[in-house]
Amino acid sequence: MQQEHSRKVKIPFVFILKIIGVIISLSVVFMFPRTSDNEVIYQALKGINSFLIPSIVLSVIRVLIISVYNARHANRDVRGNFVLGINRLTAIINTILFVIAAMVTFGINPIDFLTSLTFVAMAIAVLFRDYITNLLSGLFIMFSEQLSVGDRIKVGEHQGRIIDVTFANILLQNEEDDIVMVPNNQVFTHPMVNLSAHRSNLFTVKFELPLNLAIDIKTLEQAVQDTIRNHPNLDTENIPNLMVEEIGKDFVRYKIELYAVSSSNKLHRALENEVLREILIFEHDRTKSSAP
Structure with missing residues (x-):
């Protein structure tokens, strides 16, 4: 009974709401021709669709990739970072899609906007270099087989069990049950020992x-x-x-x-x-x- 309960498929309410939103917005676009009176509404719907449609496609691709991965590794003992990495990467892409959709809503061409902000973007990259490095390091950790949630590791002077991996930090629970946030790039810049390899x-x-x-x-x-x-x-x-x-x-x-x-x-x-x-x-x- 417990196994049957754990196998129940969760209803993807957010995915369903996205589909309903696309259907409604496309219906409004096709039912009411574009005129000068409804230009603002038309532009807003265009922005909504430019986010919802790619986001739906991205969700389908994400589910297919995870399903194929789980099917290929059904009979093998694998570390669970791949699914975590896919979920985090999907969140990043959805954020980028939302920003592009906001530009479209306000009539801004995303390509022209990015081109005009090339030097500003370079300055932002320099200012937020540490965060960007941690983000990329977090993605490397999520898709690697070296570390996984639940492992006991030692990074520099910090030691504990990994309870989560975010874009900025690895969350460790130490022996005193304190939560220690270790920046992701420390895994690559400091000596790291995976204690679970021998002491799991x-x-x-x-x-x-x-x-x-x-x-x-x-x-x-x-x-x-x-x-x-x-x-x-x-x-x-x-x-x-x-x-x-x-x-x-x-x-x-x-x-x-x-x-x-x-x-x-x-x-x-x-x-x-x-x-x-x-x-x-x-x-x-x-x-x-x-x-x-």
């Missing part, structure tokens, strides 16, 4: 305990290690130790790094729940034994 099975369990229970950490560590030892879904060659992350006024925050047998997020969550369940039992038993 690594995941971290974080928790905190009241300060009065933290003194019995050896007992907790032994209980967690007993849970991990000989676990069928964990790599138990090296039994990890609890690491103290932070000591607060009335709490201690810990973390433990574990290696699962696969990189499945579902498996990681299940294993994390097992470890946290053991910690809850420990906390309950210690709280109960210390009660008067």
Whole structure:
């Protein structure tokens, strides 16, 4: 039932609205001849059509490319950057089409306008050089097989899991769950390590305990290690130790790094729940034994 629900096709409301808009605008153009009285309306409809029609064609091409790509890689383990890159590139082209349509609406010839702004465009390119570089770097990352959303990477002094790639930044979620925005061009100008290439099975369990229970950490560590030892879904060659992350006024925050047998997020969550369940039992038993 869940698989059938996940396979339901999403209704492309925006695409449908574009088609309806084209039908209405073309109908008005053909039904009412162009005259001096309706020149403004005619020009506005011309601008609308110059955006909607190419945008519809672009949407169809985008769907076809993604469909062919998914069909060719249906039985292969691929990184999901291609679809992300196609979606971002489509957004850029749609923005350009919208600007051209706005020019057409106001009776401006886009070619003449761009020609007259050649030197201004060069100055803008110099002023926004860093942003343009980040944009191009972002496109290279999206269409590459080196990085993908979900990878754990280290770029310069920043390390974390990629949660998104935009035209300006790579969004990393670090070990403290902070979101770090790393400019795209740093991937090409700084040393970059893809930790997921060898450590994709690594995941971290974080928790905190009241300060009065933290003194019995050896007992907790032994209980967690007993849970991990000989676990069928964990790599138990090296039994990890609890690491103290932070000591607060009335709490201690810990973390433990574990290696699962696969990189499945579902498996990681299940294993994390097992470890946290053991910690809850420990906390309950210690709280109960210390009660008067």
